[in-house]
Amino acid sequence: MILRRGQDEVPLALRSLSVAYRGVPALWDISWEARKGAMTAIVGPNGAGKSSLLNAAIGALQPISGEALFWGQPFQHARARVAYVPQRESVDWDFPVTALEVVEMGSARQLDWVLPRWIRRDGAHRSHASEARACLEELGLGAFADRPIGQLSGGQQQRVFLARALAQHADLLLLDEPFAGVDAETEDALFQRLRRLCADGTTVIAVHHDLASARSRFDDAMLLAGAVIATGPAREALSEDNVRRAFETAGHASHQLV
Amino acid sequence: MNATDNAPAGAIPQGLHEFLSLDMMPLIAVTASAATLALLGSFLVLRRQAMLGDAIAHSVLPGLVVAFLLTGSRAAGPMFLGAALAAACSGAAIGVITRYGRVERSAAIGLVYTTMFALGVLLLELNGGANVDLDVDCVLSGQLELMFWSAPTTWSALFAEGALAGLPVQPLRLLGLLFLSCATVTLGWPLLRAVAFDPAFARSRGLRPASITAGLMALTILAIVLSFDAVGSILAVALLTCPPATARLLTDRMRSYVLLSVGLGAAAGVLGYLLATQAAPLLLGASVDASGTVAALSGVGLALAAAHTARTRASGHAPSPTDL
Numbered sequence: 001m002i003l004r005r006g007q008d009e010v011p012l013a014l015r016s017l018s019v020a021y022r023g024v025p026a027l028w029d030i031s032w033e034a035r036k037g038a039m040t041a042i043v044g045p046n047g048a049g050k051s052s053l054l055n056a057a058i059g060a061l062q063p064i065s066g067e068a069l070f071w072g073q074p075f076q077h078a079r080a081r082v083a084y085v086p087q088r089e090s091v092d093w094d095f096p097v098t099a100l101e102v103v104e105m106g107s108a109r110q111l112d113w114v115l116p117r118w119i120r121r122d123g124a125h126r127s128h129a130s131e132a133r134a135c136l137e138e139l140g141l142g143a144f145a146d147r148p149i150g151q152l153s154g155g156q157q158q159r160v161f162l163a164r165a166l167a168q169h170a171d172l173l174l175l176d177e178p179f180a181g182v183d184a185e186t187e188d189a190l191f192q193r194l195r196r197l198c199a200d201g202t203t204v205i206a207v208h209h210d211l212a213s214a215r216s217r218f219d220d221a222m223l224l225a226g227a228v229i230a231t232g233p234a235r236e237a238l239s240e241d242n243v244r245r246a247f248e249t250a251g252h253a254s255h256q257l258v
Numbered sequence: 259m260n261a262t263d264n265a266p267a268g269a270i271p272q273g274l275h276e277f278l279s280l281d282m283m284p285l286i287a288v289t290a291s292a293a294t295l296a297l298l299g300s301f302l303v304l305r306r307q308a309m310l311g312d313a314i315a316h317s318v319l320p321g322l323v324v325a326f327l328l329t330g331s332r333a334a335g336p337m338f339l340g341a342a343l344a345a346a347c348s349g350a351a352i353g354v355i356t357r358y359g360r361v362e363r364s365a366a367i368g369l370v371y372t373t374m375f376a377l378g379v380l381l382l383e384l385n386g387g388a389n390v391d392l393d394v395d396c397v398l399s400g401q402l403e404l405m406f407w408s409a410p411t412t413w414s415a416l417f418a419e420g421a422l423a424g425l426p427v428q429p430l431r432l433l434g435l436l437f438l439s440c441a442t443v444t445l446g447w448p449l450l451r452a453v454a455f456d457p458a459f460a461r462s463r464g465l466r467p468a469s470i471t472a473g474l475m476a477l478t479i480l481a482i483v484l485s486f487d488a489v490g491s492i493l494a495v496a497l498l499t500c501p502p503a504t505a506r507l508l509t510d511r512m513r514s515y516v517l518l519s520v521g522l523g524a525a526a527g528v529l530g531y532l533l534a535t536q537a538a539p540l541l542l543g544a545s546v547d548a549s550g551t552v553a554a555l556s557g558v559g560l561a562l563a564a565a566h567t568a569r570t571r572a573s574g575h576a577p578s579p580t581d582l
Contacts, residue, residue, distance in 0.1 A: 022357075058462050076464065084462035092306065095455045096512040105452045105459065113449045113465065148510040164459075 007072040011036055011172045011203040012057060017066035019049065019056045026052045028227045030066070034172075034220075039194060039204045041214040041234060044224035045250040050207040051087060053224065054174050058084055070172065083170035085161050087177050093150055099160045100145040103132040106167030135163040139193065154181030162190060166197075173197070175206040179213075191217050214238055225249040268413045278409035281535060284402040287429035288548060289527035290436045291485040292497050292556075296523025297439050298478045299498030300516050303506060304454050309364060311498035313371035314475075315482050315491050317348035319378025322483065327385055334431065334484065341483045342476065348374055400490035400549045402531075405429055428484070435484055439477060443516070450474070451512060493549040497523055500556035507563040526556040 007013070012034040019027040027049040034040055042050045055061040057068040059075045070078035083106070104112075107128040136145050139159045149157055158178060165173055173194070179187050194204050198219075208214045214221055214234060221234040225246040230237040270278070302311045321344025325336040348370050355366040405426045410416045443450065449470065453460045457467040482494045489497065505518035530552030538546045 055458075060458065060461055079462065079464050082462070084459060086456065086458035090458050091456050094510075095304065096506070096510045096515045097451065097455055098511070101451070101512075102455070105448075105456070105463075108448060108452075108463075113452070114446060150510060 007069070009036060009071070010034065010069075011071060012205065013069045013072075014053075014057065015067050015069065017053075017056060017063050017068060019052050019061055019063050021052060021061070025064075026226065027056065027224075030224075030228055032222060032228065032231055034203055034205055036203055037198050037201050038219040039198055039206070039217070040220040040222060041206055041208040041218040041238075042222050042224060043208055043211065043214050043238060044229075045247050048224040048246070048250055049226055050224055051176055054084070054176055054205075054207065058082070058174065081171040083165035083168040083173050085165050085173070085175045085178055088154075088158060088161070088180055093157055095150070096148060098146050098148055099136060099141060099152065099156075099163075100129070100132055102149060102160050103135055103163045103167050104129060106135070106164035107131045132163075132167050135167045136160070138166065139163045140189070155183050155186040158182050159186065159190070162193070166193075171202055173202065173204045173206075175204065177207050177209060179206075180209070187213075211238060211243065270409070270411055270413055270416065275409055275411060279407055281531075282409075283405040283407050283426050283429045284548065285528065285531050287402065287405055287432050288489060288531045288552060289524050290429065290432040291481070291489055291494075292501075292527030292530075292552060293520050293524040294432065294436045294439050294481045295485060295494055295497035296501035296519045297436075297443060297516065298474065298481055299523075300502040300505065300519040301450065301454060301474055302478070302498060303502035304512075304515075308499045308503070309367055311478065312495045313348065313352075313367045314345050314479060315495045315498065316371040317374035318342075318344045318479065318482060319375050319491060320344050320381055321347075321378075322486070323378050323381040323385075327381070337486075338480055338483050341479055344374060345475075345479050400486065400493065402548055432484055435481060439481065442477065446470075489549045489552060493553045496553035496556050497526070500553075500560045501526065504556070504560045504563040507560075507567045522556070522559055526552050526559065530555045 010033050014030045014032045017027060017030040018025065030053065042053060044050050052061055056063045057075065058079075068075065070082060075082070109128070112128060133142070133145055136142055139162060141156060141159055141163065144152060144156060149160060152160065158181060162175075162178060165175070179190065182190065198204060206218075208218070215238050216234075218234045220232065221237040222231045223229040223237050223242050223246050226249065229246040229249065230239075230242040299308070299311055302308055318341035321340035321342070322337055323340075324344075325340025326332060329336045351370045352363070352366045355361060355369060356363050359366065361369075405428060407425055410418070410421055415421055449465060452463075453465060453467040453470045457471075460467045478498070482491070482498075485494045485497075501522035502515075502519045504522055505515050509515050509518060531548045533555070534546045534548035534551040538544065538551075
């Protein structure tokens with residue numbers, strides 16, 4: 001494959017990506033490039049294929065055509081640089097695991113997965129545990145490190161997920177509804193944290209459900225309704241006209257927000 | 259001269275000899291199988307797939323019967339293959355019914371495993387006359403009584419070379435499986451935890467949750483197959499689900515949950531066996547099937563834990579998100 005010039009600078013490029021879910025097409029011919037260091041919101045009506053887009057990009061869904069390239073490479077060669085945070089519904093929050101243990105899943109590298117810490121004597125696990133603790137503290141959850149996640153509030157649980165993504169030290173964050181169930185104050189703090197990451201060159205792509213904050217807080221937006229309706233700077237891509245068109249395309253009679 | 263002098267020097271006391279011959283190997287078999295099933299079952303319960311364990315335990319039966327009829331023996335290899343094949347068929351059938359029958363998954367599971375189990379029983383009944391080695395009874399409740407060991411009568415013979423050669427093989431196999439399962443869980447702990455908690459994330463890290471789940475499932479099928487001799491198939495289900503469910507009610511730390519689950523399984527094995535063979539003769543005049551008491555005990559444990567949890571919650575001691 002011949003790389004376009006500067007392709008290895010593009011954190012995520014979708015090339016004519018089409019996805020079908022159980023035989024039903026969910027995404028048609030999506031082509032798009034993420035901007036390095038920008039925050040992009042993926043917005044669209046229910047069933048617009050927002051989550052499918054992320055899942056297809058990281059190979060959890062097999063696209064029927066097209067490809068997703070991270071810095072010019074397929075996901076399996078780039079996964080060390082990408083942090084993925086799934087929808088909160090995809091996880092059982094009653095699971096007997098502590099906040100710190102969840103974040104340690106983010107800082108774990110190769111051998112950390114297959115060897116229990118008491119077998120290893122190289123001290124690597126100690127650094128990954130302290131790193132995980134630091135990420136929790138950064139999001140104001142230091143006091144909750146050893147609590148089972150089931151005892152945390154919804155907003156705290158989302159912060160644990162984000163702390164896990166921070167612990168991965170990724171160059172690209174793919175977040176699926178990261179602010180679901182989060183109160184306004186926490187959402188504010190999380191946005192500020194993501195902003196600082198972007199200032200350091202990290203790219204953030206988030207499936208987002210709130211039009212107003214998508215317009216005001218994100219740099220770019222991709223408006224989806226099976227196909228791409230609009231992309232570009234958030235305010236322009238998410239104009240009233242475009243949003244109405246997205247809902248019409250998706251077959252929603254009412255123009256209410258997802 | 260008194261009675262004890264009649265015995266040769268270094269004789270093993272009669273009570274101990276009786277234990278070694280009659281009870282030791284069945285006790286090992288029951289305990290090892292209960293602990294293994296509880297360990298592997300704890301991961302099923304964690305993923306809220308207890309029903310799947312139930313389904314597997316039942317639907318492997320036709321596979322076992324066919325393997326037995328084809329090979330004429332109860333060798334573990336063919337039995338495992340038959341069971342795995344039956345489990346795979348059931349899995350495929352559940353997938354097809356869910357997709358094309360437009361019913362929910364749990365309904366499809368219920369449909370498939372009862373059918374498979376019935377098929378197995380039917381096959382057994384049809385061929386029952388010809389085979390004394392495999393019948394409905396032993397499939398339902400195991401054959402502990404066959405695990406006797408003609409133990410040496412003197413201490414010197416016990417420690418002599420080759421004294422252990424006559425040990426029945428099933429309990430040893432179950433011990434080996436317990437060891438294998440413990441080693442797998444210990445070494446793969448962080449991996450198993452991540453895959454069970456958040457498969458989508460695990461996948462994004464390149465951890466192959468599907469293969470890991472399938473591996474754990476294969477180990478579970480192996481445990482069910484090898485446990486047939488010890489506790490029978492119905493019992494395997496009780497031990498896959500009851501000890502983990504009990505432990506889950508009592509702790510919300512994963513390490514203590516899994517350890518407690520194994521401990522409860524082993525305790526149900528030991529106590530259930532003693533209850534059946536030692537207490538029942540005193541109370542009922544005859545010993546009863548150990549598999550029944552083991553399963554009943556693990557069920558009672560779950561009921562007690564549930565009652566305890568309900569009471570604690572009612573009195574408001576359990577921490578809740580609103581406390582924060």
